[in-house]
Amino acid sequence: MLNKHMARLGTVLLAALAVALLLLAPTAPAAHREASATTIRIWTDQDRKAAVDRVTSAWGSSKGVSVEVVVKPFDKIRDDLKTVQAGQAPDVIVAAHDWTGQLAADGLVLPLVPKASVLKQVPKYARDAFSYGTGAAHLYGMPVTLENVGLFVNTRLAKVPKTWAQLEKAALAFKRKSANNLAIAVQQGAGGDAYHMYPFFSGLCGYVFGKTKGGSLNPSNIGLSSKKFLKNASLIDKWNREGLITSKVDSSTAQNAFLKGQAAFWITGPWNIDTVRKAGIKFQIIQVPKIKCRAAPFLGVNGFMVTKFAGTHGIESAAKDLVVSYMAGANAQQDLAAANGRYPANLTAGKRITDTALRQIGRASTGGVPMPNIPQMGSVWDELGGAWVKSTKGAGATPARSAFATAASNIRKKIGSG
Amino acid sequence: MSTDAVPRQPTARVSAATAVGSLPTRLISTFSGPVGLAVKIGFLSIVNAVAIWSLTVLASHDKWIPLMLLAAATVAIDWVYFMRRAVPLKFLVPGTIFLIGFQVIPVIYTVEVAFTNYSTGHILTKNEAVKGIQRAALTQPPNGRTYTMAPARAADGKLVLVLLDDKGGRTYVGSDDGLKTIPRSAVRTNAHGQIVSAEGYRLLKGAELFGIDRQITALTIPTSGIRAIRAEGLDTAIELEPSLRYDTKRDVFVRVDDGTVFRDNGRGSFVAAGGQELEPGWRTGVGLRNFGRMIHNPLVRKPFVRVFVWTFAFAFLVVLLSFSLGLFLAITLDKKGMRLQRMYRSLLVIPYAVPGFLSLLVWQGLLNDDFGVVNRGILHGNIPWLFDANWAKVSVILVSVWLTFPYFFLVSLGALQSIPGELTEAAKVDGAGAWQMFRKVTLPLLLIAVAPLMIASFAFNFNNFNNIYLLTGGGPATDQPIAGSTDILISYTWKLAFAAGKGADYGLASAVAIVIFFIVATISTIGFARTRVLENVT
Numbered sequence: 001m002l003n004k005h006m007a008r009l010g011t012v013l014l015a016a017l018a019v020a021l022l023l024l025a026p027t028a029p030a031a032h033r034e035a036s037a038t039t040i041r042i043w044t045d046q047d048r049k050a051a052v053d054r055v056t057s058a059w060g061s062s063k064g065v066s067v068e069v070v071v072k073p074f075d076k077i078r079d080d081l082k083t084v085q086a087g088q089a090p091d092v093i094v095a096a097h098d099w100t101g102q103l104a105a106d107g108l109v110l111p112l113v114p115k116a117s118v119l120k121q122v123p124k125y126a127r128d129a130f131s132y133g134t135g136a137a138h139l140y141g142m143p144v145t146l147e148n149v150g151l152f153v154n155t156r157l158a159k160v161p162k163t164w165a166q167l168e169k170a171a172l173a174f175k176r177k178s179a180n181n182l183a184i185a186v187q188q189g190a191g192g193d194a195y196h197m198y199p200f201f202s203g204l205c206g207y208v209f210g211k212t213k214g215g216s217l218n219p220s221n222i223g224l225s226s227k228k229f230l231k232n233a234s235l236i237d238k239w240n241r242e243g244l245i246t247s248k249v250d251s252s253t254a255q256n257a258f259l260k261g262q263a264a265f266w267i268t269g270p271w272n273i274d275t276v277r278k279a280g281i282k283f284q285i286i287q288v289p290k291i292k293c294r295a296a297p298f299l300g301v302n303g304f305m306v307t308k309f310a311g312t313h314g315i316e317s318a319a320k321d322l323v324v325s326y327m328a329g330a331n332a333q334q335d336l337a338a339a340n341g342r343y344p345a346n347l348t349a350g351k352r353i354t355d356t357a358l359r360q361i362g363r364a365s366t367g368g369v370p371m372p373n374i375p376q377m378g379s380v381w382d383e384l385g386g387a388w389v390k391s392t393k394g395a396g397a398t399p400a401r402s403a404f405a406t407a408a409s410n411i412r413k414k415i416g417s418g
Numbered sequence: 419m420s421t422d423a424v425p426r427q428p429t430a431r432v433s434a435a436t437a438v439g440s441l442p443t444r445l446i447s448t449f450s451g452p453v454g455l456a457v458k459i460g461f462l463s464i465v466n467a468v469a470i471w472s473l474t475v476l477a478s479h480d481k482w483i484p485l486m487l488l489a490a491a492t493v494a495i496d497w498v499y500f501m502r503r504a505v506p507l508k509f510l511v512p513g514t515i516f517l518i519g520f521q522v523i524p525v526i527y528t529v530e531v532a533f534t535n536y537s538t539g540h541i542l543t544k545n546e547a548v549k550g551i552q553r554a555a556l557t558q559p560p561n562g563r564t565y566t567m568a569p570a571r572a573a574d575g576k577l578v579l580v581l582l583d584d585k586g587g588r589t590y591v592g593s594d595d596g597l598k599t600i601p602r603s604a605v606r607t608n609a610h611g612q613i614v615s616a617e618g619y620r621l622l623k624g625a626e627l628f629g630i631d632r633q634i635t636a637l638t639i640p641t642s643g644i645r646a647i648r649a650e651g652l653d654t655a656i657e658l659e660p661s662l663r664y665d666t667k668r669d670v671f672v673r674v675d676d677g678t679v680f681r682d683n684g685r686g687s688f689v690a691a692g693g694q695e696l697e698p699g700w701r702t703g704v705g706l707r708n709f710g711r712m713i714h715n716p717l718v719r720k721p722f723v724r725v726f727v728w729t730f731a732f733a734f735l736v737v738l739l740s741f742s743l744g745l746f747l748a749i750t751l752d753k754k755g756m757r758l759q760r761m762y763r764s765l766l767v768i769p770y771a772v773p774g775f776l777s778l779l780v781w782q783g784l785l786n787d788d789f790g791v792v793n794r795g796i797l798h799g800n801i802p803w804l805f806d807a808n809w810a811k812v813s814v815i816l817v818s819v820w821l822t823f824p825y826f827f828l829v830s831l832g833a834l835q836s837i838p839g840e841l842t843e844a845a846k847v848d849g850a851g852a853w854q855m856f857r858k859v860t861l862p863l864l865l866i867a868v869a870p871l872m873i874a875s876f877a878f879n880f881n882n883f884n885n886i887y888l889l890t891g892g893g894p895a896t897d898q899p900i901a902g903s904t905d906i907l908i909s910y911t912w913k914l915a916f917a918a919g920k921g922a923d924y925g926l927a928s929a930v931a932i933v934i935f936f937i938v939a940t941i942s943t944i945g946f947a948r949t950r951v952l953e954n955v956t
Contacts, residue, residue, distance in 0.1 A: 038625060038628050038629075063624075063652070064623070064624035064625065064628075065628065082541050101921075102538050102921045102922075104554075104697065104698075105538055105539040105697045105698055105920070105921070106538060106539060106540075106541045106542070106698055107541065107542050107546065107547055107550035107697070107698030108541065108542075110553065111553065111554055111556075112650075113556075113558060113650050113656045113658070114650075114654075115564045115584065115654055115656070116564065116584075117584070133554070134694070134695070134696075134697060135661065136557045136661065138554060138557075189782075189786075189804075190782075190804040190805060190810070190890055190891065190893050190894060191890070191891035191893055192893075192895075246788065247805070248786060248787045248788040248789065248805070249788075249789070250782075250783075250786065252783060253786065253789045308546075308550070311635065314628075314631040314632050315628065315631055316631055316635045317627075317628075317631050317634050317635060317649060317651055317652050318628055318631070318652060320650060320651035320652075321651040321652040321653065324650070324651050324654070325651055325652075325653065325654065375538050375539070375920040375921035376919075376920055376921075378916065378917050378918065378919075378920075378921050378922075379917065379918050379919065381917070382895070382913070382917055383895075383899070386893065386894075386895035389805075389893070389894065389895070390894070390895065393802075393805050394788075396802075396806075406897050410897075410898075410899035410900075411899075413716075413717055413899050414717065414899050414900065414917075414918040414919065415918075415919065415920075
């Protein structure tokens, strides 16, 4: 009896719920669509959320646009952009410059055409980092922060070297003092780390991709087997014999060694400045001194891109205004760079940096090479890192000349397979 | 498939069996009353609410077939749970929903992707790709003009751009008819150089401006030849010219300066006779091409056999060693009246309780050749655990055994207790030794319960991406591209699809995944057939 009663009641309840939802539902998507016309959605990572919020809402209130900031893990921003439904898609993303080739080839981001007055606010190499095109290159992002590795020198343990010979001598002398000491702490590990090793690679006149006449990167010109580099590669064998660098050192070994005073020299980036300060170490950051060529580091540039969804949402002009006109400016960049502990791309904002270590790391970027932003770079990382691992693993190491030549031929095969 | 599906111990099964009469009946009686009904209505309301919301979303996207399927499914679910007769269905429905959601749909999706060119540069639809190419073809001509701009409406309501030439400072009003010069004095600018008013025109601001974004971005103001001025943002306009022309009728792109024709190559790209390709391309079906690449591309084919043999050896050895070690420990700790038995058992489960990725990273540190605890602290040796091809294989197997043996320990411990004491007693009476007893009585009985789990564990380890990727990353590198010494099929597939060619290649990855699926399915089927034989023996 009771059950029957309850069942009827339940049916009524369900029906009521359904009707209520039916009444509500059609208004919900419509309201959403309307709102999207004057709302800009930005995808950012957690670290930058607060700064992006602050900077973009200042812009938004001056233009009458509301800004919705959505947090994603940094690499997810790139990956999710490929699969996201237009309704949830962002109009603007925080991006790393080396995504440029992939996202542009996918057609997911819009080319930007700033005026000369905007362009001259950021250095050319930072703009080049965001430029891509198989024919004429276009700018796909506005550079905001720069990062690169430098040589951290513990000034209590060693003098800041002026030449490569001084560095080599001081590092080896320090290593000889104790069995636990490292000469130059630079992370590799079994998997390799082409990024941290790049100053040594460029110092021996190596490069990853050559350039076409038009100035864009040429994936069929592989610099791992360039004559000049292979000629210099015998130095790597010498470093391996001396124990100047060894691939057995991974990221935690390198960090521990420097923090415990078991290494006077450490190749790392701005993300470790706070760690070193907290350990109470007196240090100075310089660029690795010239070896055979300038030992320039890889540059990572972060910035903002406008997605194709801005067009779909009917907010393209505003999105471009935010990314091109506003984000290029000194004030916006200063705030964003400070929030992230990075060096700003904007030249004026760069001059305003007062943090000594950050200024030093900025100076260590001189002549730096943006990580290649073409999709073919995916074929390079493992091979380049692997060649270093093989040629610097101590006893039983492969001669560098053959390790790098093999890597170059593997890269050619991998790129050809696409 | 996963090893974390620890089966209920047979001992528990026995006690549960005696309670069959009580517990479920009690549950049923509780849930037949008003409480149960309320819970049921609550759950169904949630299900219906989600369904109705989804229906409206589907309707707003004009997806009518999924909409009808969803509506039918929802009605069916309501019917099942309000009908007194459909008892078996009440139990089947949730399982079926999860099966469809987590197994069938991903499989269908994988198969579908395997027959497409879905990869970097082939994400969009063809229409979107054509638009993308047209956009990317717009370039700034040499000495092209740039303007400070403000969108405005003329007296007759027509949308125009008020323009101030950055060079020379002349002022214009631009519309789709072209440029019209207006006197500089008619346009006022502020300290930032932005246009704040124009005589005879009403500047657009705020909501009104954003409301017509599509018209503003579509507006082209012809200047000379194929050049035109376009808005770029809210206060800038740039003179651009297209380097490519899309011929709608022939469905080809033609390069303006030399007349090169780019044709649809049937695989999602516009390609010139010389091989040059326009970006972006689009996603399209390519038939069996991805499977063909596995056979024809030496990069895929050459390492395949080597990697396959190692994958098989890896999975087999991990299961065999883990089972042996787990069983050995289970027998050792099965003694009645042993002191601290519980503590030992708990300790042995620790590797299983710590999250796998954490253990793997810790092991990576422990095994470091020069600085790791294993070489420095324990062995005082110099074994290249991660840097030598063979030692790396040993490391991968050892660490995987470390992660897997507690599972077999638990399983064996349970299975041992379910073996009836009379059998071992009888064997003892017949004069069997300990080893004979183990070989002839314990092991066969144990295998009935454990063998299917060993096959599942084999299939799991066959695709154990995490262990390989986090410990060695597939390395150390061999001289062959892509496949390192410890790469198993799945990690090799990952590298093939995401670290070669031009970025990500989901189509190829799905095709290889399907092949791996058939390999694992074949091995498992043979394995299960053999366990059935095992059961017959007893």
